[in-house]
Amino acid sequence: MKSKRRNLKSAIKPNRESKLSRTHAPADLSPVDWQRGLRRQFGREQDFGLENLTSEPFFSEFRVSNPVSKSSYRVAIRGLGPGGNFCSCPDYATSELGTCKHLEFTLARLETKRGAKTAFARGYQPAFSELYLRNDGKRSVHFRAGTDCPRALREAAAGLFDAEHNGMLPDQRLGELDRFMTMASKSGHELRAYDDALDFVAGRRDADRRAAKIEQLFPRGAADPKLRAFLKIPLYPYQAEGALFAVRVGRVLIGDDMGLGKTVQAIAATEILARHFGVSKVLVVCPTSLKYQWQSEIMRASRGDRVKMGRESSTAVGRSGRETTPWTISARSRTTRNSSPILT
Secondary structure: OHHHHHHHHHHHOOOOOOOOOOOOOOOOOOHHHHHHHHHHHHHOOOOOEEEEOOOOOOOOEEEEEEOOOOEEEEEEOOOOOOOOOEEOOHHHHHHOEOOOHHHHHHHHHHHOOOOHHHHHHHOOOOOOEEEEEEEEOOEEEEEEOOOOOOHHHHHHHHHHOEHHHOOEOOHHHHHHHHHHHHHHHHHOOOEEEOHHHHHHHHHHHHHHHHHHHHHHHOOOHHHOHHHHHOOOOOOOHHHHHHHHHHHHHOOOOOOOOOOOOHHHHHHHHHHHHHHHOOOOOEEEEEOHHHHHHHHHHHHHHOOEOOOEEOOOOOOOEEOOOOEOOOEEEEEHHHOOOOOOOEEO
């Protein structure tokens, strides 16, 4: 009789989530779901500190602090699913998973509070409207209308944002955002435009301007003869294309095979940025063993004659006597701030 009772209890006991491996992805999960699951698993095991920064119990901003590393991050909770929440940590900013260990820790704590199930089922319903950045697979700007949003502003939003995709702003309509924000300001309704969303918009506009200027400067693209004036050595067509691509996008990893001239492409891209886009400092971060190899390549390709090594005070000067791109080469352990772009 005891054995039967024991079996009955084990039969009705809820199944726990199986522990995910950090090195081997489960066959039934996509890579994205696996990585999200790892963050959920790890975050819910942590003993972080949690401080609510507003009077709202669930849909609020929180400070999550790590007692070991002494670091803290700002977390904003808008729902249970990935993408709509926010964390100021580097992992959330770069992974495009829409979650991180700090968010998962916060959600785990909130779910244990009384009224959490009802609150999350009802959803986030602020009186103010929001312009925010979703970060689930693809970064995109979204609009969420508040309960007090005026009818005219709702109608304008319906014509600009895609309601079928959570109020997403289409990429080709970024230029119309300023007019919408001006309309919201004149209406007297509170529209909260968050810094990460505005930074994203600014970055996209900068990229569009760079692409337009590159088209103007080099109408023939990689085959344009004006590219030859930037370096002392000629570029192969694929190297010229790589340099132009790097300038267009602003941030890039050059993944060509060894020996195909990744260093030369980086130097060419930097020379274009320096001459036409206002870049005034260049920092090369590399292993100590490669510092003089970088110096040699810069001296061979760039029209500047001198390069700073570490904390040296020399400046790159062209043959004409005018100051050119100021290169600084530093080992990984001695990087400095305020140097852009950074080449590694």
